[in-house]
Amino acid sequence: RTRDSGREASSPSEWEASSPSCTFQKDGMTTEGTSPTATTQAAVGDDAKKPASKEEEKLKRSKPYEPSSDMPNLNAVLSRLKMDSYSDVFEKHNLSLTSLIGMLSSEEKWTASVVELGVKKGHAARLRREIRKYELVWRKDVEAQKKFVLGRRAIVRTTGYENNICWSEGRLVKVERLDKGEGKSSWELTIKYPLCVSSPITGKFSLEEEGEKFLLPAESLELEMAKGARVISCFSDPEVIGGWAWYEGDVLEWDGETARVRYIDGIEWEHPFPQRLEMLDIEKSEEVLSRNIVEYLGDQEANLLPLLVIQSPLGSSKVRRKEGQFEPKKSTTDA
Numbered sequence: 001r002t003r004d005s006g007r008e009a010s011s012p013s014e015w016e017a018s019s020p021s022c023t024f025q026k027d028g029m030t031t032e033g034t035s036p037t038a039t040t041q042a043a044v045g046d047d048a049k050k051p052a053s054k055e056e057e058k059l060k061r062s063k064p065y066e067p068s069s070d071m072p073n074l075n076a077v078l079s080r081l082k083m084d085s086y087s088d089v090f091e092k093h094n095l096s097l098t099s100l101i102g103m104l105s106s107e108e109k110w111t112a113s114v115v116e117l118g119v120k121k122g123h124a125a126r127l128r129r130e131i132r133k134y135e136l137v138w139r140k141d142v143e144a145q146k147k148f149v150l151g152r153r154a155i156v157r158t159t160g161y162e163n164n165i166c167w168s169e170g171r172l173v174k175v176e177r178l179d180k181g182e183g184k185s186s187w188e189l190t191i192k193y194p195l196c197v198s199s200p201i202t203g204k205f206s207l208e209e210e211g212e213k214f215l216l217p218a219e220s221l222e223l224e225m226a227k228g229a230r231v232i233s234c235f236s237d238p239e240v241i242g243g244w245a246w247y248e249g250d251v252l253e254w255d256g257e258t259a260r261v262r263y264i265d266g267i268e269w270e271h272p273f274p275q276r277l278e279m280l281d282i283e284k285s286e287e288v289l290s291r292n293i294v295e296y297l298g299d300q301e302a303n304l305l306p307l308l309v310i311q312s313p314l315g316s317s318k319v320r321r322k323e324g325q326f327e328p329k330k331s332t333t334d335a
Contacts, residue, residue, distance in 0.1 A: 073097060077130055081123075089118050100131055101138045147216050148175045153282045154191045155246055156203060156214045160237040164265045166245035167215065167232065168194040169285060173202075189214070194242040195286045201241075215310065220280035223312040225273055227254045230311035231261055233271065236295040243291030248310075259307065271307045280306050 074097040075087050090100075103110055107128065114124040155167035170193025178186050187207040191214060192200045205214050217232065232246040249263035254273075262268045297304040 072134075074100065077127075081126060081130060083123055083127065086119055086123070093117060097131060097134065098138055100127075101135050104128065104132060104135060148172070148187075150174070151282065152216065153219075153285070154189070154193070154214055154216055155232075156191055156193045157212070158240060158245065160239045160245050160247075162265070164247070166237065166240065166247050168240065168242065168245055169196075169234075169289070170194060170200075170203075170214075171282065171286070172216065194240070194245075196290050197242045217308060217310045220306075220308060221274060223309040223316055224314035225251070225254055225259060225309055226312055226314045227251055228313045229254075229259075229309050231259070231271075231307050231309050233261070233263075233269075233305050233307045234289065234294050235298060235305070236291055244289075244294040246308075261307075269303065271303050271305065273307050275304060275306060280308055 074090055074095070075084075077097060078084055078087055078090075090096075103113055110128050111121060111124050114127070115121055119127070150172060152172050154170045154172040156170050158166060158168050160166040170191045172189060173192050174190035176188045176190075178188050189205050189207060191203050191205065193203065194200060203214075210216060223229070229251045230248060231251060232248050234244055234246050236244045247263050247265070249261040249269075251259045252262050252268070253260040257272060259271050259273045260268060261271060294305070
């Protein structure tokens with residue numbers, strides 16, 4: 001299965017190799033080389049930098065991003081209420097404005113908890129009224145920050161064969177909060193894409209563009225496979241930088257083992273599921289999922305291409321439901 005003009009797939013020897021290679025696309029030429037990591041600074045002109053070690057990069061990728069909020073700190077709130085005398089009390093118990101917001105479940109529980117710290121009931125009520133002003137902003141931030149894990153998969157919208165919409169493989173490498181004035185702010189996400197090319201693009205997107213210009217897809221097996229699910233799978237495509245891309249499709253039938261998918265270009269394909277989970281690991285994708293490998297897998301009689309559920313009518317999988325995971329925004333490519 002390939003969106004190509006019939007060019008033969010190459011041997012999968014690099015899949016078995018201990019140090020996988022990927023196909024570099026540069027100035028219209030194809031060369032072979034060792035896969036660069038997406039979070040390593042690419043050597044571009046005079047901006048080339050010495051790359052970090054693989055151990056350092058993996059440590060960085062595994063660390064959740066916890067951006068600071070533009071809400072005032074607790075001492076500023078206490079000062080405005082003329083309650084500075086309580087600063088030491090809250091500091092002693094390591095309580096911040098955000099941790100106090102997390103205690104706002106009910107007025108009774110709030111009063112009991114805060115009074116126990118030594119705060120007078122009247123002051124506790126005033127403080128609760130004040131910090132509730134920031135509760136909505138805080139809850140929105142909490143939901144947004146669940147997505148902000150540096151190094152996670154982030155796919156960027158592009159167009160491929162016959163101008164079909166598809167998605168380039170990439171990584172989230174930076175998140176920054178932008179102050180828009182008048183108490184408004186936004187998140188800016190930096191994504192490096194596509195992977196497995198000599199000089200990946202560094203793109204900046206606002207969080208509001210998710211689903212239109214980029215996607216932060218669910219992890220493998222995070223969402224339940226089902227009839228009507230939205231999925232992506234990878235196919236070689238000579239029109240896309242790097243030679244392959246993720247294409248979207250809808251599951252027409254699901255028997256518990258095989259999903260029949262109709263892709264956005266009208267082609268239908270049957271996928272055993274789950275399949276090649278190791279390739280859905282972003283680390284493996286970065287190092288192994290090259291154009292040569294995608295072409296080889298798509299050329300086999302048994303479909304070996306990995307399939308990822310990005311939207312499901314059943315929501316999160318049975319395991320993930322217990323963890324309180326949330327679903328990604330809907331893609332807009334089916335418009």
